Amino acid sequence: MTEPISGQVDPEVATGLIALPGTPLTDAVVRLVEPALSPSLFNHSVRTYLFARLVAARLDLGAGQDYDEELLFTACVMHDMGVAADGPHTQRFEVEGADRAAAFLVEHGRSAADADEVWQAIALHTSAGIAERRSTLCRLVREGVALDFGGPMGTTYADVLSDAQAGIVHAAYPRWDMIRTLTDAIVAQAAKNPQNAPRYSVPGEFLHERQTYGRTRMEHAFRSSRWGN
Numbered sequence: 001m002t003e004p005i006s007g008q009v010d011p012e013v014a015t016g017l018i019a020l021p022g023t024p025l026t027d028a029v030v031r032l033v034e035p036a037l038s039p040s041l042f043n044h045s046v047r048t049y050l051f052a053r054l055v056a057a058r059l060d061l062g063a064g065q066d067y068d069e070e071l072l073f074t075a076c077v078m079h080d081m082g083v084a085a086d087g088p089h090t091q092r093f094e095v096e097g098a099d100r101a102a103a104f105l106v107e108h109g110r111s112a113a114d115a116d117e118v119w120q121a122i123a124l125h126t127s128a129g130i131a132e133r134r135s136t137l138c139r140l141v142r143e144g145v146a147l148d149f150g151g152p153m154g155t156t157y158a159d160v161l162s163d164a165q166a167g168i169v170h171a172a173y174p175r176w177d178m179i180r181t182l183t184d185a186i187v188a189q190a191a192k193n194p195q196n197a198p199r200y201s202v203p204g205e206f207l208h209e210r211q212t213y214g215r216t217r218m219e220h221a222f223r224s225s226r227w228g229n
Contacts, residue, residue: 009164012191017165018050018172025108026073028160032104033077036084040181043173044148050169052144054160067136071114074101075121075141083185092203096189098122124201148178150226158226170227174220179222 009017020026034042052072056063063069077102082093089096101122102115121141124131131142143157161169183206190197190207197204209216222228 009162009168014168017168020046020049021069021073023070025070025110026077028108028169029074029077029104033081035078036086038181039081040176040178041080041185043176044178045077045080047148047169047173048079048141048144049073050144050173051147052076052140052163054165055143055147055157056140058157058160061136061140067140068080068114071105071110071118071137072140074105075118075137075193076144078104078118079125079141079145080182080185083182083189087189089189090195090202092196092198093186093189094123094126094202148227150222150228166227175227179219183216183219220222 015035020030031073033045037045053063056072061067063072079097079099080093081087082091082095082097084097084100085097087100091099094177098119098121102119105115105118106112117135117137120134121131123136124134124138125141125145128142131138133139146155147157147161186203186206190203197207199205199208206216206218
């Protein structure tokens with residue numbers, strides 16, 4: 001659960017906080033992702049975008065100037081498509097999701113360079129210390145995910161999101177036990193093929209910890225996270 005809402009948010013600001021781009025491309029992303037992921041993971045993916053946008057504002061990065069809004073939305077909302085039930089499940093989930101997003105962008109008329117930028121952002125979103133140095137898009141996706149994790153992935157930009165803002169976002173896109181749902185999905189995908197779970201990768205460690213201890217260290221860490229799940 002979120003912390004109690006403190007303070008007030010102007011209604012116009014609140015509306016903007018949860019507004020999605022609404023372009024033909026981003027609408028197509030939603031149509032693809034929403035039925036492919038569980039409601040919990042779809043909401044996590046959208047919150048990642050909303051939070052990444054707050055980080056961009058803190059860094060004085062402007063959409064259309066410093067980053068492409070459609071690419072940010074696509075990378076954030078598709079970043080966990082590697083665990084979608086309809087996927088091939090033959091590679092680690094970060095790479096599988098990156099491949100799906102890149103192919104989607106090319107099919108919808110974006111350039112190979114744009115597709116590669118999104119590919120990197122998704123493939124590297126679990127790679128702390130690497131994603132942040134590759135590109136603005138990689139950094140924003142990584143930080144958006146970190147904010148939605150509420151602490152265990154880092155707290156560099158935790159203060160860009162007030163409790164009142166968090167309450168608005170979580171009312172629109174509830175968490176619904178996101179951590180357990182995501183870990184279950186990653187472990188299930190990893191268990192299908194040894195190539196999906198190389199040791200010391202995130203999926204490899206999740207699978208090993210679940211099989212050995214019944215719970216991952218990430219799940220344990222979330223007991224003291226800002227959101228609690």
